[in-house]
Amino acid sequence: MSVILPFIVNSALNFALGLLIAFFLGPAEFGRYAIGAAIVVLLNTALLDWIRISAVRFYSQKARLEQPEIRATLDLLLAGMTLALAGILLAAVASGVDFRLPTMLVAAAVAAGIGAGLFDYHGAIARARFMDAAYARLVMVKNLLALVLMVGGAWWTRDAAVVLLGSVISVGAALLTVRRALADAPRLPGGWRRSLARDFARYALPLVGANAIYSLIPLINRSLMADGYGYAEAGQFSLAADLGLRLFGMLGAGLEIVLLREVLRLDETVGREAALRRISDNLVIVLMVALPCAAGLYLVLPAFEALLVPAEFRGRFGVYLTLLLPGFLALCLFIAGLYPVFLLGKRTGLVTLAALAGLALNLAVILCAGALGAERFAIGQVAAFLLVLAVTGVLALRSLPALPPARELLAPILATAAMAACLLPLRRTMTPAIELAAMAALGALVYVAVLLACDTAGCRTALRGWRSARRGKR
Secondary structure (H helix, E strand, O other): OOOHHHHHHHHHHHHHHHHHHHHHHHHHHHHHHHHHHHHHHHHHHHHHHHHHHHHHHHOOHHHHHHOHHHHHHHHHHHHHHHHHHHHHHHHHHHOOOOOOOOHHHHHHHHHHHHHHHHHHHHHHHHHHOOOHHHHHHHHHHHHHHHHHHHHHHHHHHOOHHHHHHHHHHHHHHHHHHHHHHHOOOOOOOOOOOHHHHHHHHHHHHHHHHHHHHHHHHHHHHHHHHHHHHOHHHHHHHHHHHHHHHHHHHHHHHHHHHHHHHHHHHHHHHOOHHHHHHHHHHHHHHHHHHHHHHHHHHHHOHHHHHHHHOOHHHOOHHHHHHHHHHHHHHHHHHHHHHHHHHHHHOOOOHHHHHHHHHHHHHHHHHHHHOHHHOOHHHHHHHHHHHHHHHHHHHHHHHHHOOOOOOHHHHHHHHHHHHHHHHHHHHHOOOOOHHHHHHHHHHHHHHHHHHHHHHHOHHHHHHHHHHHHHHHHHHO
């Protein structure tokens, strides 16, 4: 629970963060902020995330005690990449490079990208050592300060660059609170190993290439939309895209953290086949969580938009979010369900090829479907994410020793269909607040009832065991 709670709070705060920033910036300035935020994600993913992935795979409490050179190498790589990014930015500004964006916005985005990389790396270190309290503190402090500083900056200045700088300050403060807890024992100079750095790069860079392409797609779409339809339309699209990516990205990452730690433990202590079997079992759990979230968000969208979305964004927000939802679901299923297969294996280059195919499809839709108007950017993004899910799904499932039973996979689909049948007649029949609350409660009740009836993933059996244990304690 100590690792789940930070993600629940994190998701809620990130959801509120996007809405509040949009409310104070307005569509046009939010469009600039969204392009800056996409640059943050791309920089972090393309240049720093390979170090985090290497920490997840190679660093552990056992490695900390027996192979201190692993942490020394990781730390040195992170410091080197951070300094290199800062140096490249300074050189570009000094030479007068035309970014086609305000220089301050680009500088703030680069700083925020570095901050995001530092945050993700230290979060991975805490998780690798099962330091749940330190991880919770890191996440809570960062997100609470981001809510205050980023929203405060949007309200006070109406400037996207100031908002991004607020995220940098929040990360710095959060890292200070866990600096001592996450530090290893003092190391002698030269404790790092060049061979380890090469191993990390060979292992992680193919995965990073795929993730970077995933991150490049939103940046391309927002930039092209801003050029063709203006920053205001890009802001309308970006609010729906950002909220969906925050919600389903965090949902996928939360599931990955909870489920992957046991997979890695099995791989280290029992063997690769046991770890792959656990991944197969986890696919059912991922589908059980992700599918009703996507369907539920679509069902409550009218009430959600009327109640929570800033007035300037209403209408277009619903159109874009409806189009983007299948892509968000695909992204979540990949992160939480399929990604661990490639994390354990060594054929990670195939993931990059799948992502390249997705990028090509996205560009093809944008360039060839002009008659669809601005909506083609959402359709292209969804098509790309669905293609990547299909390709990686085939590759991942072929690597598993056994597939989940069809009955286990069909039960969440049946439960979601039952939930939709109960909720669809209620749309636009009540005031937004009452409708949102009533549909959320009824939907959860129907969905859980069907899962329990089917005993999906042994949930009814587990519930009986929990109740018996509680009775035994009395």
